[in-house]
Amino acid sequence: MNVSVVLFTADLRLHDHPPLRAANESREVVPLFVRDRAVMDAGFAVPNRLAFLADCLHDLDGGLRKRGGRLVVRSGDVVEEVCKVAAETDADEVHLAGDVSAYAHLRERRLRRALEAEGRRLHVHDTVTTAVTPGEVTPASSDHFAVFTPYFRQWSGVPLRDVLAAPRTVRVPEGVGSEELPSRAGISVVSEGLAAGGETEARSRMCAWLRGGIGAYEDRHDDLAGDATSRFSPHLHFGTLSPVELVQRARTVEGPGPEAFVRQLAWRDFHRQVLAARPGAATADYRTKRDRWRSEYAARADIEAWKTGRTGYPVVDAAMRQLRHEGWMHNRGRLLAASFLAKTLYVDWRVGARHFLDLLVDGDVANNQLNWQWMAGTGTDTRPNRVLNPVTQAKRYDPDGEYVRRWVPELASLEGPAIHEPWKLRGLDRAALDDYPDPIVELSEGLARFKQARGRD
Structure with a gap:
């Protein structure tokens, strides 16, 4: 039986997961998460996200074990660790969700070169972390939309792919080594009121939201005291919820509330198509106003x-x-x-x-x-x-x-x-x-x- 590696990044779920679906067909699969040294070194691995991530990884591992599998966790350079796991298991292909940041593009290019040098293939899957692929809708005169309203009009007309069920079984090759899963308890300086992470929590929230909160979203989403927003943003960031599934299910509910909620999901895709086309906007003005900001020292x-x-x-x-x-x-x-x-x-x-x-x-x-x-x-x-x-x-x-x-x-x-x-x-x-x-x-x-x-x- 052939072996595939699924590299989980910002898609820590089993439901509606195209890379896992593709890898799991008549194959053994290594579900892999790499604690990426580059992310640590860049300062993005802050306590609150590390704690939420730990919850997500534990939940993902639990879901895999219910299906006969398990999560493999490694630490280090992501390309080196993926290649090591592929070599250990004689995997002939790696599956990965596409992403939009400059670092994600660099990671993809490095990984593709390294795998191809070893005779292995990299498959990158779209619409895992977005509902509509960045670049799928563009104006006639540019590679991306710079204004949301015309983007939203075209985005709304794009047919979405079908939502995929979670796999019933996941077969992991014997003997693949893994580090211990990180624990929230081992992370210091975490915000006292930080919410719980993981797909189980995310799907419970989604079901409750679709039954109740979404209907009043148009009227109450700006109500500060009412706390009437979905609070899905952490789950979308870590991929414990699928944006495709959220849009599809929200559209089955009638009324202005679901329409306003879907519009917010479109804003998320809008920002991703901007960043995909202009990665420098992560640190530089997208449209400069030649500001001479007060210095950090003076202010x-x-x-x-x-x-x-x-x-x-x-x-x-x-x-x-x-x-x-x-x-x-x-x-x-x-x-x-x-x-x-x-x-x-x-x-x-x-x-x-x-x-x-x-x-x-x-x-x-x-x-x-x-x-x-x-x-x-x-x-x-x-x-x-x-x-x-x-x-x-x-x-x-x-x-x-x-x-x-x-x-x-x-x-x-x-x-x-x-x-x-x-x-x-x-x-x-x-x-x-x-x-x-x-x-x-x-x-x-x-x-x-x-x-x-x-x-x-």
């Missing part, structure tokens, strides 16, 4: 206040504290936190993107970097000079102050919308708020500075 006190949730603007502080506690942040909170740093404080978006990647369990290069650029006005936003007012936004999306009260306990005694402007209190009422700070910048001052920097004054 160091403001940056620290922003990171620790002590800007004096309660909704921004609540969002940043949620990030630290959960390793996750509500999408509306992300927009407000990013606007405040990049535009009100006029700090380089890369500073904020790096901090988010340090903590976010769903820290994803395409979504994180390009959403930051969108909010900083250097990305694909068609209104690059928009500035979100944190007070106005807080009164709109947290009208009773419940979100702020949850994450900024110093202000819990304040009732209603007054919680969003504590600096307006006087005397003993202000003194009663413990050590909650005054605003680190007047909004009018931040807006004037930004307009001047962009030549809009």
